[in-house]
Amino acid sequence: MSTVYHDYSGFSNITTFGETYAAFGNIEGLNFIEKLWASYYTYIGNDIFATGLLFFTVHEALYFGRCIPWAIIDRIPYFNKYKIQDTKIPSNQEQWECLKSVLTSHFLVEAFPIWFFHPLCQKIGISYQVPFPTVATMALQVAVFFVLEDAWHYWFHRALHYGVFYKYIHKQHHRYAAPFGLTAEYAHPVEVMLLGFGTVGIPIVWCLITGDLHLFTVCIWIALRLFQAVDAHSGYEFPWSLHHFLPIWAGADHHDEHHHHFIGSYASSFRWWDFLLDTEAGPKGKSSREAKMKVKAESKKSI
Template sequence: MANITLPSDSMSYPELFHVAKQDPSLSWPEQLWWAHYTFWDNDVLATGIITFLAHELIYFGRCIPWIIADALPRVFHRFKIQDTKPPPSVGDQWTCVKYILAIHFIIELPLIVLFHPMMEICGLQFTPPFPKFSLLATQVALFFIVEDTYHYWLHRAMHWGPLYRAIHRVHHQYAAPFGLTAEYASPAETFLLGLGTICPPLLLGYVTGNVHLITVLMWMALRQLQAIDAHSGYDFPWSLRCLVPFWGGADWHDDHHRYFWGNYSSSFTYWDILMGTVAGPRGKAMGHNPRR
């Protein structure tokens, strides 16, 4: 907890940030963090605001480069994975924006508001100081592994006929995905897959008592970036899959949309390789039958 004496009068963000400098042990991001929670004087509201705004800014901000790439097909055509199909139209992009905003406000916003009470029940921390980077990085890596496992089995189940028709069909509306389609899904799918993102930090916090909200925000941001890039429809020589072993990337997930079966994991490739569900020509070359 920050060692700061707070005046009785209400103060603005800049004034609170200046007051936070009373505690020299806090870095400037921690001072901003303290000022934010003190300004709102309501932990549930303060957590909800910072989480929802971060979600919207990161999601739509990361989609902008892919929208630009789709608008300049002559420049980026050689990096397009399904290069025989036309780029999404302005109408397609706008349809996605409207649908995703509705999902964000109707489904995700209530869950974000409920997150702080769940966070307190599970013992997650949200006051300064922030965790060390080594702990943050280790926990985020663990969340990626756990979520990928959850995503693989749930996603694979969603391709079973009744579940596909009831839940997953919306996401497969576009056989050639583009950035904005990362969260283009039914409300039920949004909720179920969202559990794979928020539950690992809550469970780890409950068990260890050593998970901070800033770690959760970093994890959620990286998971969003991964999902958007996997749906971008573009594969570059410098893509992360070229640097990180077993990383799926856009070319991996694009095959899932193109061939419908296989490549069910969210981030990595090892579950599909181990379970014989690699999609497309790569799967056939490995003797896989993704319909199993």
């Protein structure tokens, strides 16, 4: 029996998922999602398999579930006016070639370590029992993960643009100068593992340091990170895009400049690293650097 719950004394003659959920329905203090979570683990009966299946399925469903709307938008002329590089609409052939590569990566690179994630969780103390932590606790941890992953992504992404690292690893990701949703995970296996550590490794390190993390929080974090990555590669800028309301948010316009100019704008979620270190790509970044150089030159003349 799964260890997702501590007391199964009230459970008897349970053979279906519906009966499992009904049994958890009689337990006070569990919300709808917690009951579903516990019912799933209990019904599967093998926690290692349950976690592996859950994470692989969630990743595939959310990734392609977020990519498909962008692929549809690419085929609707009305939205061309919102396309950042409006003369470079991805063809069906490009979408298909990218899809094949991404699926190969998912099944041959990412699937294998996913099935070993549950034993790692048990070893380092990532909980998966019900009830879940409070919403405030999960929100705080996810916010911290966004900040830390952004720093990891900035420095390692920037490093991948140097010499042999770009030629033999990162160049694959830059095959498409005008990105589209599916290209978010179109990358060399080494890059998938290196930058992917920022998504998976940071929660692991957090748990090793604090001893406080739940697997459901990791699910929420990965879901939001997937949405961010796909949207950043969408190639579309809308009046309602998030960075208009949250100026520090990077968004598609920030990352599209990176693909367009092949250098600069290295961060994933936020703009502060590129702003502080003068690595913003595109005309705006160039104008900003020129303005700072002018101010610096004039200040030297006045001394």
